[in-house]
Amino acid sequence: MMDVTKIRQDFPIYQKHPNLKYLDSAASALKVQTVVDAIDRYYTTLGVNVHRGAYDLAYEATKLYEDARSTVAAFIGASPDEIIFTRGTTSSLNMVANAYRDILKPGDEIITTELEHHSSILPWMKVAQKTGAKLIYIPLTVEGRITVESFEKVLSKRTRVVVITHVSNAMGYLTPAAEIIRLAHQHQAVVVLDGAQAVPHMSVDVKALDADYYAFSGHKMFGPSGVGVLYGKVKLLNTLEPFEFGGEMVDQVFKDSFTYKDAPLRFEAGTPVISGAIGLAAAIDYIRSIGYEKMHEHTHRLHQYTLLKLKSLPGITLYNPTADQAIITFNVDGIHPHDIATMLDQDQVNVRAGHHCAQLVNQFLGVTATLRASFQIYNSIEDCDAFIQAVIVARDFFQAF
């Protein structure tokens, strides 16, 4: 078992809020001190732009920024020219979808799922509306899972793009991505994976997966907000139209036309998110120093412990008892999740309430909102006990009316 007291020393928030029971890491993970330090160091010792200046400070800042790109690349098994720094998963996914407005034709099919986060599905809904392509949904199992068999049912010679979550933020299910990608490639379709919930918890190798595009965010993996990553196979990236135009993405400019640089710079118009990239690299170093195996062991134990307790409580509906990742989605019967979440907060138990930016999941479950508890390495068994106790108190309080 992980030494949580020691881990918490890495997360400065616990100095100000020692009694915090933060169970909302799927929304945003707490920030590690080394990330804050790396960002602080950049601003206090450099703070200048990258790729532009012909002076030492600019070279140093550019080196830090490009080193961050190499760190991200090595972390997910890519090469640096395949890593684009973005504002987050949302902008990564929009960037890819936007490029396919010029590629898809009426009658082409985009396969996706009801498990998607809005940032994964809405950009492709717009692409479908603009191009006349069709969105096709993989039928989910009764539990709400994506299976290879159900994917095969909708895969066809018209499939051009598959857009799919690697791990569902609302249900914690792991998608059988490698097999889906293998089958999609047999039909010459490209696969876009939303890895926002995967990378904070598991080792991802984009080359082993053979993913065409892969997106994730810094803030869900102890890193800064405002930075994310789009991985793309370089041969694909260099065929895509950029989303934004401006400084540093351009090669030559004439009075009525211009040419682009190759990836990744063609997708990083303007001053990039320098401090964010540096902070993200520090977050990756931190994850490496702990190791995914130990992280998983710890969160899995907390997950199973809490599930067992929650299952034994009357008046609770659990929606994902077999989740692969440490995410518990549930409701207290007859009580609105926002009421429960607000009451839990009085005991400094922080959970998410609502549709979790995945309204199609709620429609699938037949509810308007749910509660979600999600776990990370700084959570303790005491956090789980406090959470269960707070749920009991809230349930009994509201059910008394």
Ligand SMILES: Cc1ncc(COP(=O)(O)O)c(C=O)c1O
């Ligand atoms: C599965 C999934 N995809 C995409 C996103 C969007 O990430 P961001 O808000 O960092 O752009 C999230 C965030 O909640 C998510 O959980």
